[in-house]
Amino acid sequence: xxxxxxxxxxxxxxxxxxxxxxxxxxxxxxxxxxxxxxxxxxxxxxxxxxxxxxxxxxxxxxxxxxxxxxxxxxxxxxxxxxxxxxxxxxxxxxxxxxxxxxxxxxxxxxxxxxxxxxxxxxxxxxxxxxxxxxxxxxxxxxxxxxxxxxxxxxxxxxxxxxxxxxxxxxxxxxxxxxxxxxxxxxxxxxxxxxxxxxxxxxxxxxxxxxxxxxxxxxxxxxxxx
Amino acid sequence: xxxxxxxxxxxxxxxxxxxxxxxxxxxxxxxxxxxxxxxxxxxxxxxxxxxxxxxxxxxxxxxxxxxxxxxxxxxxxxxxxxxxxxxxxxxxxxxxxxxxxxxxxxxxxxxxxxxxxxxxxxxxxxxxxxxxxxxxxxxxxxxxxxxxxxxxxxxxxxxxxxxxxxxxxxxxxxxxxxxxxxxxxxxxxxxxxxxxxxxxxxxxxxxxxxxxxxxxxxxxxxxx
Numbered sequence: 331x332x333x334x335x336x337x338x339x340x341x342x343x344x345x346x347x348x349x350x351x352x353x354x355x356x357x358x359x360x361x362x363x364x365x366x367x368x369x370x371x372x373x374x375x376x377x378x379x380x381x382x383x384x385x386x387x388x389x390x391x392x393x394x395x396x397x398x399x400x401x402x403x404x405x406x407x408x409x410x411x412x413x414x415x416x417x418x419x420x421x422x423x424x425x426x427x428x429x430x431x432x433x434x435x436x437x438x439x440x441x442x443x444x445x446x447x448x449x450x451x452x453x454x455x456x457x458x459x460x461x462x463x464x465x466x467x468x469x470x471x472x473x474x475x476x477x478x479x480x481x482x483x484x485x486x487x488x489x490x491x492x493x494x495x496x497x498x499x500x501x502x503x504x505x506x507x508x509x510x511x512x513x514x515x516x517x518x519x520x521x522x523x524x525x526x527x528x529x530x531x532x533x534x535x536x537x538x539x540x541x542x543x544x545x546x547x548x549x550x551x552x553x554x555x
Numbered sequence: 556x557x558x559x560x561x562x563x564x565x566x567x568x569x570x571x572x573x574x575x576x577x578x579x580x581x582x583x584x585x586x587x588x589x590x591x592x593x594x595x596x597x598x599x600x601x602x603x604x605x606x607x608x609x610x611x612x613x614x615x616x617x618x619x620x621x622x623x624x625x626x627x628x629x630x631x632x633x634x635x636x637x638x639x640x641x642x643x644x645x646x647x648x649x650x651x652x653x654x655x656x657x658x659x660x661x662x663x664x665x666x667x668x669x670x671x672x673x674x675x676x677x678x679x680x681x682x683x684x685x686x687x688x689x690x691x692x693x694x695x696x697x698x699x700x701x702x703x704x705x706x707x708x709x710x711x712x713x714x715x716x717x718x719x720x721x722x723x724x725x726x727x728x729x730x731x732x733x734x735x736x737x738x739x740x741x742x743x744x745x746x747x748x749x750x751x752x753x754x755x756x757x758x759x760x761x762x763x764x765x766x767x768x769x770x771x772x773x774x775x776x777x778x779x
Contacts, residue, residue: 383701384663395652399659405630406652423635427622430631434624437662438609459682476608 331411335361338378338389340368342510342539344440344503345400346388351499352404354533356415365540401433404499418496425492432480432490432497439477440504442470447511447551471555474508474518477501481520486527494531502528510542512550560586563603563614565593566766567735569665569728570625571613576724577629579758581640590765626658629724641758643721653715657705657722664702664729667695672736672775696779699733699743702726706745712752719756727753735767737774 335358339346353361366372366387374385381389382398390397397403408418419429445466449458480490490497505525509515515522528534542548560583564571578586591597591612599610607614607623615621615628617635622628633643644654670691675683705714715722730750734740740747753759 392652395649397652397656399656402652402655402659406655409651410648423631424618424620426634427617427620427627427631430627431622431624434627454686457682457684457687461679462682479608 332358332360337363347503348400350537356411429491436501510548512553557583557585562588565612567764572728573625575762581636654722735772737777
């Protein structure tokens with residue numbers, strides 16, 4: 331099964347990480363994978379464009395099936411391999427609804443994080459404004475406070491939608507990214523607890539971005555949030 | 556059942572429209588609903604915040620459970636009411652994958668549309684640049700061409716597979732939004748065919764934004 335799967339990925343990219351966590355959780359280790367470099371522009375290479383005409387990572391194939399949106403890939407894997415590994419979408423309708431809700435909200439979190447962390451990459455120099463940077467930081471702060479609230483009762487086994495689920499697969503990488511980029515542990519204690527509870531989960535530890543392991547000291551762009 | 560569901564919505568909002576189409580397709584008419592006005596700021600009212608702390612529409616509850624993200628709500632409805640109404644997600648692997656891929660790709664389309672349509676609303680006057688407006692238009696043009704290409708490759712007239720699916724529920728409102736804002740019908744023949752074909756589908760006709768019937772559209776996208 332996993333042998334028919336291939337993943338083109340980039341280190342530290344939350345969407346790529348989501349797919350890798352899911353593959354671990356569904357016991358689909360052994361898939362073919364190739365680490366590409368964003369800095370070298372390898373995400374725009376012919377190899378990627380053949381799988382993903384958008385020139386983005388992750389680019390995932392299962393036989394002839396192509397899935398380039400990380401949420402799509404994770405939902406597909408959970409659906410196709412429901413009875414294997416951990417159940418990532420619960421059975422009960424109410425619990426499912428809560429899982430889907432947090433999953434989709436996770437995309438808003440990722441967007442707001444990107445708008446701060448990658449401001450200089452996405453906005454040409456002549457168009458940058460301190461007022462925009464400030465506004466993006468305020469929007470991210472409000473967003474993080476929302477998640478801090480969602481995790482009010484976080485504990486082992488009690489995460490974004492109860493037991494570990496696809497909501498955590500989608501959202502954890504962005505939370506990890508936030509701390510990597512200097513988010514204050516003191517100001518966001520629940521997020522910090524969530525982060526420290528899950529960072530040692532097998533699927534997460536195994537797929538931890540390699541360059542984060544090599545250089546544990548991250549950046550501090552988010553330290554004032 | 557439908558009576559246990561509540562939807563607070565705004566006219567012309569694609570995310571609201573998606574849920575309404577899904578409810579029709581699953582034969583869940585009879586849900587409690589209330590039309591609110593974005594212009595009057597009603598999306599920030601207590602009534603909305605009680606269901607959706609983000610102060611956004613749609614604000615949707617299934618019983619006591621809030622499911623405000625439109626894709627989440629649509630997935631939930633299809634899963635919970637799988638055996639009633641239209642089947643929006645097929646059983647086969649490849650069909651599911653295509654649908655999921657298109658569903659999540661819609662975010663790129665929505666973002667790029669909104670960067671053009673709402674540029675002045677999103678960007679304060681002192682921060683606006685002609686270069687940004689030009690870049691946003693180019694990005695949207697490339698995005699629309701991608702979707703035109705997707706429809707050229709399908710022969711069924713639907714976005715994924717042979718039948719109307721969750722991909723169409725999620726994506727159609729975003730396409731209709733483009734035409735409402737002046738997208739050229741001639742420049743994108745397959746997209747136009749898709750749009751005109753689906754606008755007569757009962758679930759879509761029944762939930763067509765009321766304000767779109769009352770007022771003319773805009774032409775901000777005519778050069779895309």
